[in-house]
Amino acid sequence: MSGLLSAGQAQVTNWPGYIGWTVGLAVVVGLVYWLMRQGWNWRRTLQSDLPPLPEVPADPGPATLTAAGRYHGTTTAGNWLDRVVAHDLGTRSLADLTLTERGLLVRRPGGTDLWIPVEVLAGARLDSGIAGKVVPSGLLVIGWRLGTTGLESGVRLDSPDRHAAWVAAILELSTRTQQTEGTAS
Structure with missing residues (x-):
């Protein structure tokens, strides 16, 4: 019966565990964001051979x-x-x-x-x-x-x-x- 809590005791919050999981999740989200940004920049590099866009005319017409x-x-x-x-x-x-x-x-x-x-x-x-x-x-x-x-x-x-x-x-x-x-x- 030593595993049972007595009526006067409260369960202790595991703060190091919560903080560890929170930091770990933040690192994973940051890594995914960084990889997405790297992919976007790589795509821009691959498409750098596209000629410049046509200039917008001052008067495109009616x-x-x-x-x-x-x-x-x-x-x-x-x-x-x-x-x-x-x-x-x-x-x-x-x-x-x-x-x-x-x-x-x-x-x-x-x-x-x-x-x-x-x-x-x-x-x-x-x-x-x-x-x-x-x-x-x-x-x-x-x-x-x-x-x-x-x-x-x-x-x-x-x-x-x-x-x-x-x-x-x-x-x-x-x-x-x-x-x-x-x-x-």
Whole structure:
């Protein structure tokens, strides 16, 4: 009966054990964070051969379509999980989109603005996910080229019912530009 506590004794708290587990857990969380950061930096190094982004023009032209939404990131074309982190393309942010006859302007407060000239637009489609982000009601995925690399940028408009109009407008603009370039060659 020596293992039983008497009515007048309270169980002693094992503070060294609690502190040890807390410190151990903090070290594991810190290590995981550090490894994630190293992976992000390594990806940036691997993608350093991407050419610089096109300069945002002072006057992109009159707006054909405008919308507000959320920019979810850019991936390499055909691989919705291969996020591009170079040139701040991998950072999610709010976005204001403006489509003009000269291209697509994505203004990103707190991020780098993105100008996609009409000459490099490769089309658009609706998809359920990009860069690890899956949205059941869909994303507007815009295909374009940066140098020789095909890229896809995903945007979720605040009004998802407008996605189809954006896809149609971008496809029409990119098709018209490709036909014009084809006849000029």
